[in-house]
Amino acid sequence: MRLLNTKTLELEEFSDDSIPPYAILSHRWQAKEVVFRDLETSPAFTEPRFKKLSDTCAQALRDDLGYVWVDTCCIDKGSSAELSESINSMYEWYRCAVVCYVYLNDVTESSATESSSFSSSVWFTRGWTLQELIAPSNVQFFNAEWQKLGSKLDLKDDISTITGIPVGVLTGELAAQELSIAQRMSWASHRTTTKVEDNAYSLLKLFDINIPILYGEKEKAFIRLQEEIMKQSDDQTLFAWKISDGETYHGLLAKSPAAFADSGDIVRLLPSWNKSPYSMTNLGLSIEIPMISWAMDTYFAALDIQKERAKERLGVFLTFLPEKNQYARIMLEGEYLAEFDSVTLASKCEYRKIYVRQVISGKPKLPEKIYGFWLRHFPARDTHKEAEFDVMSWNKWDHNERLFVIPTGQRGTAGIIRYKLGSGLDRTENLKLGFDSMFNPVVQFGGQRYSAGSFGTPTMKDFHVMMGTEWMDTKYLGVYKGDRLSGVDEEDTWLRILVKEGTVKGKRMWVVHIGYAEESSWQKDAICDGCEMPAKQRTLPTKTMVSKPPTLSGTTVSNVITVKIQFTVYDINVATAVISIFALPVMNMLMRFIQIIDLPPSKNLNS
Numbered sequence: 300m301r302l303l304n305t306k307t308l309e310l311e312e313f314s315d316d317s318i319p320p321y322a323i324l325s326h327r328w329q330a331k332e333v334v335f336r337d338l339e340t341s342p343a344f345t346e347p348r349f350k351k352l353s354d355t356c357a358q359a360l361r362d363d364l365g366y367v368w369v370d371t372c373c374i375d376k377g378s379s380a381e382l383s384e385s386i387n388s389m390y391e392w393y394r395c396a397v398v399c400y401v402y403l404n405d406v407t408e409s410s411a412t413e414s415s416s417f418s419s420s421v422w423f424t425r426g427w428t429l430q431e432l433i434a435p436s437n438v439q440f441f442n443a444e445w446q447k448l449g450s451k452l453d454l455k456d457d458i459s460t461i462t463g464i465p466v467g468v469l470t471g472e473l474a475a476q477e478l479s480i481a482q483r484m485s486w487a488s489h490r491t492t493t494k495v496e497d498n499a500y501s502l503l504k505l506f507d508i509n510i511p512i513l514y515g516e517k518e519k520a521f522i523r524l525q526e527e528i529m530k531q532s533d534d535q536t537l538f539a540w541k542i543s544d545g546e547t548y549h550g551l552l553a554k555s556p557a558a559f560a561d562s563g564d565i566v567r568l569l570p571s572w573n574k575s576p577y578s579m580t581n582l583g584l585s586i587e588i589p590m591i592s593w594a595m596d597t598y599f600a601a602l603d604i605q606k607e608r609a610k611e612r613l614g615v616f617l618t619f620l621p622e623k624n625q626y627a628r629i630m631l632e633g634e635y636l637a638e639f640d641s642v643t644l645a646s647k648c649e650y651r652k653i654y655v656r657q658v659i660s661g662k663p664k665l666p667e668k669i670y671g672f673w674l675r676h677f678p679a680r681d682t683h684k685e686a687e688f689d690v691m692s693w694n695k696w697d698h699n700e701r702l703f704v705i706p707t708g709q710r711g712t713a714g715i716i717r718y719k720l721g722s723g724l725d726r727t728e729n730l731k732l733g734f735d736s737m738f739n740p741v742v743q744f745g746g747q748r749y750s751a752g753s754f755g756t757p758t759m760k761d762f763h764v765m766m767g768t769e770w771m772d773t774k775y776l777g778v779y780k781g782d783r784l785s786g787v788d789e790e791d792t793w794l795r796i797l798v799k800e801g802t803v804k805g806k807r808m809w810v811v812h813i814g815y816a817e818e819s820s821w822q823k824d825a826i827c828d829g830c831e832m833p834a835k836q837r838t839l840p841t842k843t844m845v846s847k848p849p850t851l852s853g854t855t856v857s858n859v860i861t862v863k864i865q866f867t868v869y870d871i872n873v874a875t876a877v878i879s880i881f882a883l884p885v886m887n888m889l890m891r892f893i894q895i896i897d898l899p900p901s902k903n904l905n906s
Contacts (some may be wrong), residue, residue: 300392301373302366305356310338310373321366322359323396325431326351327404327422332371351402354445358400368392383512390504393434401440411440411448411457418461426492426501436471462486463563475505479566480528481536484559496520498555518554522657525552526579535573535602538615539565542635548627548664550657551584564607571603583625583656589648590617592710594631595670596738596783601639601648614639617655619738621784625654629664632707649736669808671704671713672732677813691715691765703732710734712766717748732811735771738783740798740809743770745777
């Protein structure tokens with residue numbers, strides 16, 4: 300360690316085990332500061348720029364101290380090795396000093412408690428002065444004329460108000476390391492440094508971290524600091540920072556301390572839900588975390604954090620990226636952190652091992668996709684002009700809009716349509732649309748209204764039971780599961796199921812087209828301006844029985860809407876004529892298919 304002799308004003312070097320008592324200076328750098336090279340030659344201490352150094356030595360002599368340490372002249376900044384060692388050692392040097400002199404050249408008043416200029420001093424806004432305030436136990440404040448304003452203990456309440464640092468940390472009753480990572484980061488959130496990298500380097504020992512000093516890496520230095528913190532701590536308040544740009548993707552690590560400005564009351568929550576270690580990989584931050592489907596392609600991920608005087612766990616929002624098992628952090632509906640109701644949501648969570656990309660931060664998000672489906676076409680299973688049917692959905696069904704939308708915070712089934720066939724037949728057809736836990740679209744056409752697990756129970760008609768996910772199993776009749784990127788494209792002898800991403804009235808959404816094979820090719824729809832339409836394969840003559848626009852009537856009762864509507868149907872005689880040319884085996888296959896689809900509900904459930 301290199302120290303300045305207060306009597307001879309010469310630099311002297313000491314080994315770690317022979318360092319004498321010394322004072323240390325904390326100040327705001329000004330123009331033409333005295334540097335190491337200036338003291339190697341014959342310095343002229345009468346020059347104005349030497350005054351701060353001379354006054355520091357004079358104050359140390361009054362305190363019976365023979366040495367002082369001043370960062371401007373006791374470090375050879377021309378040596379990168381020495382600079383790196385000094386930055387990693389500086390917190391300890393301040394901690395071990397007998398006294399730290401804080402020189403406020405922009406404060407002229409002699410009393411800090413009566414001075415507005417004390418609280419507005421630039422010294423409180425600089426990055427490096429944070430550790431210089433916290434590390435030493437004895438801190439004395441001086442104004443521009445070297446008049447004493449008071450000690451850190453004397454001014455603790457004022458300093459706490461200015462900096463946000465708890466009084467207990469200022470008095471030494473509470474170690475800074477006992478507070479959460481987010482709280483400590485918040486102390487640096489309003490501070491600035493001349494070099495971007497120093498936003499990170501000035502915080503190293505506040506988190507008991509050592510990293511190589513690499514000027515020129517800009518914001519990467521702060522990312523490296525956080526990565527190193529992760530190696531030493533499982534405190535997930537590291538992820539509790541504010542997203543300022545809701546239109547871009549983000550990683551789990553912040554770009555600067557400024558993102559923690561509103562995190563001063565975020566603390567760890569114990570016991571922890573997250574037991575597995577996490578680390579940075581070439582695929583992103585690898586972490587196993589409890590998640591629940593929350594919005595389109597978006598999960599609510601629970602963290603082991605909470606607000607200081609609150610009870611609820613907090614979580615962040617993660618969205619799918621096109622790459623397998625990769626995610627990005629986003630802002631959802633203006634929120635970057637939200638309360639995670641442990642009572643109602645814990646049982647619905649699934650632990651997932653995922654990768655959260657960091658390098659994607661700042662990339663523009665895709666336009667928002669509606670959390671649901673637009674029903675472009677689905678066939679009527681009746682030859683009558685009117686086919687009565689029931690709709691169960693989260694949103695109020697509107698035949699003109701034909702949208703099923705799941706509200707934020709819910710998951711599973713978007714909507715159910717149950718056809719009630721006429722002619723006195725107790726036959727029904729069920730259409731269900733929803734998403735599984737990985738946001739893959741799932742369709743049921745035919746099959747049963749009630750899931751096997753709930754059938755016969757008192758709650759089988761309960762709305763939330765009906766809108767669950769149990770039916771989304773491809774072993775059940777008529778269930779088709781797609782892919783979150785490519786949708787659904789299924790075809791058998793009689794039926795075509797298409798679910799493709801499209802743009803309807805300027806909004807991204809899943810577009811559903813269900814029809815018999817002869818009618819199932821896509822046709823350009825006036826309000827669909829972005830549907831991915833496969834080439835037409837076959838057509839048959841059709842006959843419409845609709846003489847006027849569809850009409851809607853009905854009422855909503857407990858989210859269930861009964862609707863009467865007219866459909867376009869196909870002339871049975873034409874279809875029969877075409878079918879009659881096929882061989883007998885094909886006809887037998889047709890009859891078996893009709894029997895399966897049109898069985899009464901009670902028989903279908905048992906099959």
